[in-house]
Amino acid sequence: MKRPTFAGGIHPPGHKWMTAAAPTVAADVPDRLYIPLSQHIGAPCAALVVVGDQVKKGQVIGRGGGFVSSLIHASVSGTVVGIEVMEHPGGSFVPTVIIENDRREEWAETVRPCSDPSALEPARIREIVQEAGIVGMGGATFPSHVKYAPVEGTQVEAVILNGVECEPYLTADHRIMLERPQRIVAGLSYIMRSVGCARGIIAVEDNKLDAAEALGAAAASLPGVTVTVVPEKYPQGSEKQLIYACTGKEVPPGALPIAVGVLVNNVGTAAAVADAVELGTPLIERYLTVSGDGVARPANYLVRIGTLFGELAAQSGGYLDGVERIVAGGPMMGRTVFTDQVPVVKGTSGIVALTGGQLPKGREYPCVRCAKCIDACPAFLAPTSLAKFARRSAWEEAEMADVMSCIECGSCVYVCPAAIPLIQYIKRGKQAVLAARAAGTATGKG
């Protein structure tokens, strides 16, 4: 039988042993929480509170305009002591609500458990998801209620829960699958109902067979749901590659998964959906891994949104000498931060502190045409050619060579012996092609 995976990809060292067996601990809730008003793809939120306001845990404090946005909730009860523009782990500066924690942990009145979740209409489930501020927790932070909304002329035939967690170091999804399998399966059932779909697939990488087993047991009573074990390979958790592994269908370039009748969500998102539907709790905390060779005691935490990276690092015993980069997310696709005084947001799947010994080194050489990047590319592109086009601003050639299909997984850079920053060139190409399309001057295929 064909193994459920994709062509291309790489095998970076996983480093997951550092935290895979460590049960999740609830991180200390700090005295002050810093809650950015933009933690999602889409319109940023406007503050619904002013300095001096008392807020309760789970209270809506930010609301954006339009459908493609997501609500922001207070993650503790307390007093709003400031609304300031602050650094965000995504690299930008955004208005941030600062809450002084009163340690009473009082829930907002709006947070009420549902007496009969099995009777909820699909539209009501989507409303609950929207009210709970749920976004894709794998890191993409796309508002989930938008994803679940019906699209004219399409039908979701399968919901895939992504429990692959192919980024090195990260084990938070592994832990949530082990510790809350029933919540994940319950969330999957609500998602399936909200989109009117009878088939659910939970995909887990074969380095987490214990999680696959736990989910399989939890899903045993749910018809139409199966657990698919996929081989360990990066970027197996990339949406299009995962859909191909699970269904054999390829999402065309530029299209969304719904084009092949699939909806993909992270396992953590599903657990958040279950909490929102059954308990009425909004998304105010998340699982994440603090790891890397630059942190003293790597661990998995359940963290309130708005906790500073530095506070979590301190709980992990602080940094070791030689830390050069702190990555929000995994080391393959995560963003580095300028400072650890940035808050955990809904999309923060991990905090990885890396010392110099791990980082790419050595000077850049000319391309020696080894084709390792071509063999590694899961989108079947020729990264070195795309980089050459971008280097000489040949945007039409880049577009013809499908530069827009790049998923920016970084596999090409990982394998490049010449240490060429291929991704940077390719991102430049994508930006230029997007700009040309927006200006209506694009040629070639779309």
Next chain:
Amino acid sequence: MNNPEQLLTVAPAPHLHGPDTVPTAMRDVLIALAPALAASLYFFGLQALLVILSCVGGAWISELVCLRVMKKEGTGEWSALVTGLLLAFCLPPALPAWMAALGAVFAVVIAKHLFGGLGHNIFNPALIGRAFLLASFPVAMTSWSTPLDGVSTASPLGIMKEATGAPLPSIGELFLGSVGGSIGETSALALLLGGGYLLYRRHIDWRIPGTMLASVFCLTSLVAAWRGFGPWYPFFHLFSGGLMLGAFFMATDWVTSPVTKLGRVLFGIGCGAMVVLIRLKGGYPEGVAYSILLMNVVTPLLDRYSRGRVFGRGKAHA
């Protein structure tokens, strides 16, 4: 992080890098050439060592001079050593040292640096060095000696081509390398060991040596069947001359071979077919070097017309 004011390094992802760099890959090629080097020293002794040192020295010095003159960074990253060693491996053991050194200088200066240096050459530099020497010193370049005792002899392919009636070496001798020929090409065993190492380290794609050897084997089998030779005939072609050296170390040269999988298959088949054509119908008894150089010319074409489909385009399922 004692000082929160101190900013960390911010750099684009990925923040991990694989173990391979250009210098480590070149080092691996040198490691892969070690068995053939040992075999060449065993069979051809000091004579071979002198040619090897001349080539490597000539290549290394030319590389340093070129980098300096062209104001480029670095010290060659072992690639000139690879070029020098590969050139020496396809030269006769008794070649005068100065000729060997001249060939190496030509290879590095003309075939590599005048084309733009590392990564930009169209032709395999070592093979250009050999072609240059063969054109310039045809007699010295075709004077072979027997292994171990150094008596003047003809190469196995030469014996076959000239049909002098001299006995052909056995397949076993060809495989081990105790026959006349270029310094590093005679021992198929040593070259297979090295080639296996490069395959294991994933520096080369099996498609190029695999299809090149397979096409030589198939075509010579056809010839054997047609002309009534025994089953030894295709094996003789497989293990004689520079085929193993060329298939694993020359045709697989990153810079001058195709980057696509289909391109590599076509490239390997083309190389093998050209080898058989030159060996059987050409003026020279051996054609590996020219076959690869000729296929180097079509590498850009092969790349252009063998580009695969992008994920999600065309085929819609497994």
